[in-house]
Amino acid sequence: MSKPIVAVVGRPNVGKSTLFNKIAGERISIVKDTPGVTRDRIYAETDWLGQRFTLIDTGGMEPNADDVILKHILTQAEIAIETADIIIFVTDVRQGVTDADTKVANILRRAKKPVVLAVNKVDDMTKMSLDVYEFYSLGMGDPIPVSSVNMLGIGDMLDEVVKYFPDDSEEDKEEDKIRVAIIGKPNVGKSSLINKILGENRLIVSDIAGTTRDAIDTEIEIDGQKYVFIDTAGMRRKSRIKEDIERYSIIRAVAAVERCDVAVLVIDANEGVTDQDSKIAGIAHERGKATVIAVNKWDDVEKNDKTMNEFLKNIANELSYMSYAPKVFISAKTGQRLNKLIDTIKAVRENNNLRISTGVLNDVLIDAMAMQQPPSDKGRQLRIYYITQATVKPPTFVLFVNNRELLHFSYRRYIENQLRDNFGFVGTPIHFVVRERKD
Numbered sequence: 001m002s003k004p005i006v007a008v009v010g011r012p013n014v015g016k017s018t019l020f021n022k023i024a025g026e027r028i029s030i031v032k033d034t035p036g037v038t039r040d041r042i043y044a045e046t047d048w049l050g051q052r053f054t055l056i057d058t059g060g061m062e063p064n065a066d067d068v069i070l071k072h073i074l075t076q077a078e079i080a081i082e083t084a085d086i087i088i089f090v091t092d093v094r095q096g097v098t099d100a101d102t103k104v105a106n107i108l109r110r111a112k113k114p115v116v117l118a119v120n121k122v123d124d125m126t127k128m129s130l131d132v133y134e135f136y137s138l139g140m141g142d143p144i145p146v147s148s149v150n151m152l153g154i155g156d157m158l159d160e161v162v163k164y165f166p167d168d169s170e171e172d173k174e175e176d177k178i179r180v181a182i183i184g185k186p187n188v189g190k191s192s193l194i195n196k197i198l199g200e201n202r203l204i205v206s207d208i209a210g211t212t213r214d215a216i217d218t219e220i221e222i223d224g225q226k227y228v229f230i231d232t233a234g235m236r237r238k239s240r241i242k243e244d245i246e247r248y249s250i251i252r253a254v255a256a257v258e259r260c261d262v263a264v265l266v267i268d269a270n271e272g273v274t275d276q277d278s279k280i281a282g283i284a285h286e287r288g289k290a291t292v293i294a295v296n297k298w299d300d301v302e303k304n305d306k307t308m309n310e311f312l313k314n315i316a317n318e319l320s321y322m323s324y325a326p327k328v329f330i331s332a333k334t335g336q337r338l339n340k341l342i343d344t345i346k347a348v349r350e351n352n353n354l355r356i357s358t359g360v361l362n363d364v365l366i367d368a369m370a371m372q373q374p375p376s377d378k379g380r381q382l383r384i385y386y387i388t389q390a391t392v393k394p395p396t397f398v399l400f401v402n403n404r405e406l407l408h409f410s411y412r413r414y415i416e417n418q419l420r421d422n423f424g425f426v427g428t429p430i431h432f433v434v435r436e437r438k439d
Contacts, residue, residue: 002258002259003045003052003053003054003258004053004054004085004086004164004165004166005053005054005056005083005084005085005086005254005255005258006053006054006055006056006084006085006086006087006088006161007055007056007058007079007080007083007084007086007087007088008020008055008056008057008058008080008088008090009058009077009080009087009088009089009090009104009108010073010089010090010091010101010104011073011098011100011101011104012073013092014090014091014092014095014120014121015090015092015120015121015148015149016057016058016090017057018148018149019088019090019118019120019146019148019154020044020055020057022148022151022154023044023046023055023154023158024044024046024055025044042056042057042250042251042254043055043056043057043250043251043254043283045286045287048158048159048161048162049158049159049162051162051165053161053162053165054254054258056080056083056084056251056254058079058080058251073100073103073104074103074104074107077104077107077108078107079251080108081107081108081111081113082252082255083251083252083254083255084113084255085113085114085164085165085166086113086114086115086116086161086164086165087108087113087114087115087116088115088116088118088157088161089104089105089108089115089116089117089118089140090118090120091117091118091119091120091135091138091143092119092120092121093119093120093121093122093128093131093132093135093145094121096131096134097134097135097137097138101138102138105138105139105140108140109139109140114164115140115141116141116144116157116160116161116164117135117138117140117141117142117143117144118143118144118146118153118157119132119135119143119144119145119146120146120147120148121147121148121149122145122146122147122152122153123147123149123150123152125145125152125153128145129145132145144156144157144160176226177219177226177227177228178225178226178227178228178261178262178345178346178349179227179228179230179259179260179261179262180227180228180229180230180260180261180262180263180264180345181230181253181256181257181259181260181262181263181264181284182194182229182230182231182256182264182266183253183256183257183263183264183265183266183280183283183284184253184265184266184267184277184280185274185276185277185280187268188266188267188268188296188297189266189268189296189297189332189333190231190266191231192296192332192333193264193266193294193296193330193332193338194218194229194231195332196332196333196335196338197220197229197338197342198218198220198229217229217230217231218231222342225346227342227345230256230259230260250279250280250283253280253283254283257283257284257287257289258287260289261289261290261349261352261393262289262290262291262292262345262348262349262352262427263283263284263289263290263291263292264291264292264293264294264341264345265277265280265281265284265291265292265293265294265325266294266296267293267294267295267296267315268296268297269295269296269297269298269300269301269311269329270297270300270301272311272314272318273314273315273317273318273319277318277319278318278319281293281319281322282321285321285322285429288352288393288394288396288428288429288431289352289394289429290348290349290351290352290394290427290428291322291324291325291348291427291428291429292325292326292327292328292341292344292345292348292427293315293319293322293325293326293327293328294327294328294330294341295311295315295327295328295329295330296330296331296332297331297332297333298329298330298331298336298337299331299333299334299336300331308329311329312327315327322429324420324425324426324427324428324429324430325348325427326344326347326348326426326427328340328341328344344427347426347427348426348427348428351395351424351425351426351427351428352392352393352394352395352427352428353392353393354392354395354423354424354425354428355389355392355395356389356395356419356423358386358387358388358389361387361388361389361397361419362386362387364418364419364422365384365386365387365415365418367418368414368415368418369384372411372414374406374407374411375406375407375408375410375411376406377405377406380403380406381406382401382402382403382406382407382411383401383402384399384400384401384407385400385401385402385437386400387399387400387415390433394428394429394430394431395425395428395430395431396430396431396432396433397419397430397431397432397433398432398433398434398435399415399432399433399434399435400435400436400437401434401435401436401437402436402437403436404434404435404436407434412432415432416430416432
């Protein structure tokens with residue numbers, strides 16, 4: 001089930017990033033950074049009143065020249081429109097309504113996306129309440145006074161945001177379709193890969209244009225199975241500043257991954273795994289998505305009997321947290337191994353949905369503890385009473401123990417490896433929830 005995407009947009013110095021950090025870091029739970037994934041915190045998985053959503057920060061760009069600033073503000077607004085389900089439009093009560101605010105409001109209004117107007121820096125609700133009325137002139141509905149620094153009004157703002165969340169029941173009707181997001185940095189061949197798949201398998205069902213996420217969803221049927229390919233290539237107009245390209249490609253990847261069943265991370269065989277690849281891979285990993293790593297342009301690489309093994313070692317080093325993801329060496333240009341890629345996509349999706357009975361799980365757990373005794377600390381030994389599977393997508397297991405602090409990371413990894421050895425789970429992360437008996 002995809003989570004709604006909420007983008008924070010507005011001109012520089014209105015407090016977008018502060019508001020983002022307060023919501024993600026203090027008010028609401030946040031997914032921990034994946035070890036080995038270094039990136040700016042552009043997005044966070046959060047919740048409000050039990051409703052989970054992905055929050056995106058479009059801030060951080062403040063070039064010196066005023067005319068360039070305005071261009072980047074408008075670009076941020078356009079990106080928010082393309083990727084988000086709901087937009088939080090942040091303004092500054094101290095500066096009042098500016099020309100830049102008006103231009104952004106005009107873009108958002110034409111897009112017909114739900115917008116929540118937040119008037120920030122209202123540190124004293126009594127003294128500054130009249131100043132908020134000026135923002136009605138933007139025509140974006142009722143302005144909500146907030147103070148991101150003092151944590152005032154944020155709950156009221158989020159109450160308005162969640163009112164726009166879609167009904168999940170609609171998505172249940174499409175369970176027979178495998179939604180595949182083709183992700184990766186610009187110019188690795190994502191669009192070429194989709195075009196080749198569509199060309200090789202001509203049973204195209206429909207093109208679903210205008211998803212407002214800068215991605216064209218293409219539905220296709222292959223051997224009786226329906227797929228929806230989400231193209232995140234996006235960058236049709238080059239951003240003026242290099243950092244923007246990285247930021248926006250990550251934002252688009254977040255939007256696509258939220259909506260997919262399987263993420264295909266496309267890597268350029270000529271470049272190897274880069275930092276940008278690692279950042280984008282981390283998005284799929286953190287969200288528990290089934291993932292396939294497709295090494296594209298393999299036909300361009302000069303090879304010997306060690307080339308593939310060396311490349312696999314590079315992937316293992318740079319994406320160590322994603323060792324479960326199968327690797328397929330392909331060529332979008334020639335169609336090399338595309339049939340294998342499709343088969344792998346189908347298999348990892350099944351593994352992401354795999355459910356194991358409690359009885360069988362506990363048989364494996366007992367054998368695992370017999371082969372390697374649970375750890376102890378200061379005379380206290382870990383006891384794992386039993387294991388059960390709570391949910392799928394990703395497979396999530398609950399371990400009932402006597403003391404969760406005794407369950408070290410290394411032993412948890414050992415149990416994960418035992419589950420993988422017995423049941424496969426190729427291509428999907430595995431999550432654990434640890435409960436003490438008193439819980």
